[in-house]
Amino acid sequence: xxxxxxxxxATYSCDSSCVPEDVCKKAIQLGIPEIGFSxxxxxxxxxxxxxxxxxxxxxDELQRLRHVFQxxxxxxxxxxxxxxxxxxxxxxxxxxxxRFDYVLGSxxxxxxxxxxxxxxFRAHTPDEVYECYFNEVEKMLASADIDIVAHLDIPxxxxxxxxxxxxYRYEKQIRHILGMIIDRDIALDINSAGFRxxxxxxxxxxxxxxxxxxxxxxxxxxxxxxHKINQVSLHFDKxxxxxxxxxxxxxxxxxxxxxxxxxxx
Numbered sequence: 419x420x421x422x423x424x425x426x427x428a429t430y431s432c433d434s435s436c437v438p439e440d441v442c443k444k445a446i447q448l449g450i451p452e453i454g455f456s457x458x459x460x461x462x463x464x465x466x467x468x469x470x471x472x473x474x475x476x477x478d479e480l481q482r483l484r485h486v487f488q489x490x491x492x493x494x495x496x497x498x499x500x501x502x503x504x505x506x507x508x509x510x511x512x513x514x515x516x517r518f519d520y521v522l523g524s525x526x527x528x529x530x531x532x533x534x535x536x537x538x539f540r541a542h543t544p545d546e547v548y549e550c551y552f553n554e555v556e557k558m559l560a561s562a563d564i565d566i567v568a569h570l571d572i573p574x575x576x577x578x579x580x581x582x583x584x585x586y587r588y589e590k591q592i593r594h595i596l597g598m599i600i601d602r603d604i605a606l607d608i609n610s611a612g613f614r615x616x617x618x619x620x621x622x623x624x625x626x627x628x629x630x631x632x633x634x635x636x637x638x639x640x641x642x643x644x645h646k647i648n649q650v651s652l653h654f655d656k657x658x659x660x661x662x663x664x665x666x667x668x669x670x671x672x673x674x675x676x677x678x679x680x681x682x683x
Contacts, residue, residue, distance in 0.1 A: 419449065419451075419683060420448065420449065420450045420640070420651050420654050420658075421450075421451065421452065421640070421669060421671075421680055421682065422450065422451070422452040422453065422454070422492075422639070422640060422669070422671065422680075423445065423450060423452075423453050423454070423640055423641060423642050423644070423650060423651045423654070424453070424454040424456065424494065424496060424520065424522075424566070424607070424639045424640060424641050424672070425454070425456050425496075425498070425522065425568065425607055425609060425639075425640075425641025425642060425643045425644070426441055426453055426454065426455055426456060426641075426642065426643075426644045426650060427455075427456065427457060427458065427498075427643070427644065427645050428441055428455055428457065430455075430457045430470075430471050430472065430475070430476040430479075431457045431458040431470065431471065431645070432458065432466070432467035432470040433458070433645055434644075434645040434646075435645065435646055435647075436644060436645065436646060436647055436650075437647075438455065438479055438480075438483060439483060439486070440647055441453065441455070441644070441647065441650060442483055442486075442487050442491055442493065444647050444650050445491055445650060445651075446487070446490055446491055448650065448651055450491075450650075450651055451491065451492060452491070452492035452493075452494065452671070453491065453492070453493060453494065453650075454493070454494035454495070454496040454519065454520065454672075455476075455480065455493070455494070455495065455496060456496035456497055456498045456520075456522050456641075457471045457476060457496075457497060457498065458470065458471060458498050458500065459471050459497050459498065459499045459500070459508075459509075459512050460500045460526075461500075461505045461508045462500065462501055462504065462505065462527060464527055464530050464532065465500075471497075471512075473512060473515045473516060474515065474516070477495070477515075477516040480493060480495055494519040494520065494672060494673070495516065495517065495518050495519050496518060496519055496520045496521070496522060496672075497512070497513075497518055497520075497521055497522065498522040498523075498524055498568055499512070499521060499522065499523055499524070499562075499564070500524050500525070500526045500527070501524075501525060501526070501527060501554075501558065502521075502523050502558065502562040502563065502564060503523075503557050503558045503560070503561050503562040506561070506562075509562070509563060510563070513563065517674060518675060519672045519673050519674060519675065520565040520566055520639075520672035520675060520677075521563065521564045521565045521566070521675070522564065522565070522566045522567075522568040522607060522641075523558055523559075523562050523564030523566070523567055523568060524567075524568035524569065524572070525551060525554045525555050525558060525572070526572070528550045528551055528553075528554050529550075531550075533551065533572050533573050533575075533576065534575070534576050535576070536576060536580065539573075539576055539577050539580045539581070540580060544577070544581050544582070544583075544584075544587075545587075547573055547577060548573060548577075548583070548587075548588050549588065549591065551572075551573045552588060552591045552592065552595060553591075555567070555570070555595055556591075556594065556595055556598065559595065559598040559599065559602065559604070560598070564604065565604060565605060565672060565675055565677070566604065566605045566606070566607050566639055566670075566672075567599060567604055567605070567606055567607060568607045568609065568641070569607055569609040569611070569612075569621040569622075569641075569643065570595070570606060570607070570621060570622040570626065571583065571585070571592075571621055571622045571623055571626060572621060574612070574617060574619055574621065574623065575611070575612045575615055575617045575619060575621065576617070577617075578616070578617035578618075578619055579616040579617060583619070583623065585623050585625045585626050586625070589629070592626055592629065593629055593633065596626070596629055596630045596633055596635060597633065599630070599635065599637075600630075600633060600634055600635045603637065603677075604637065605637035605638055605639050605670045605672075605677065606622065606627070606630060606635070606637065606638045606639070607621075607638075607639055607641045608620070608621075608622075608627070608638050608639065608640050608641065608657045608660065608661060609621040609622075609641045609642075609643050609657075610640075610641070610642055610643070610652060610653035610654055610656060610657045611641075611642065611643035611649075613652070613653040613656060614649065614652065614653070620656055620657060620660055624660040624663065624664070627660055627661070627664045627666075628663075628664045630664070631664040631665045631666050636666050636667075636668065636679075637670045637677060638661060638666060638669050638670060639669055639670050639672075640654060640657055640658070640661075640669060642654065658682070661682070662682065666682075667681060667682055668680055668681045668682055669682060
């Protein structure tokens with residue numbers, strides 16, 4: 419059984435074609451008991467559509483859907499904030515506008531460099547890409563008001579077809595990040611979106627997930643990063659297998675920004 423999908427983008431995100439009600443129907447069809455909408459909140463100077471999310475309209479729609487699907491589907495209110503440590507005032511303001519169940523923190527840009535821009539990767543060495551990215555993640559974890567780290571090694575999704583990704587080369591830096599996550603009791607987004615691309619990867623890499631468990635980490639969530647209906651919970655079999663292989667026996671369930679363990683069957 420797929421226990422939940424906490425990383426879903428609907429039409430309240432500028433890059434998604436998912437109608438929220440259709441997402442709910444798809445989840446019920448797949449037998450998923452719980453989902454979370456986590457729309458993008460992007461405010462940086464290099465974003466194509468900053469502040470696209472209309473929070474109040476989105477919140478009203480969630481309340482309607484919760485009523486429509488009451489008893490058949492649990493619907494959580496999440497949000498994915500890009501570089502929240504750089505935009506603290508904007509982050510605090512958006513989080514005050516409704517009662518979120520969880521906050522995903524992500525790094526999509528390092529300076530002006532977009533983590534999905536192939537030209538950036540082709541113009542830089544692997545060390546330049548990964549070390550700068552992980553430095554930015556460390557900065558995020560040092561101060562950002564988040565509950566879940568989204569797709570921890572996201573550069574790999576674009577970089578693997580170009581020059582690959584060797585977690586062991588960056589093990590010291592990655593382990594430091596994992597320690598920060600554990601110390602803050604933050605969850606890891608086990609993100610299956612990479613399997614939809616040429617990279618064919620789980621984020622984070624199963625090796626990193628193994629280090630996380632070895633270091634005492636156990637707070638994880640599942641996320642498809644769906645932007646289309648047919649992507650909801652896609653490739654979760656691989657994500658669940660990696661979680662179990664790492665020795666983690668539960669995932670984190672969030673409500674009103676408080677987590678509790680949900681045992682995996």
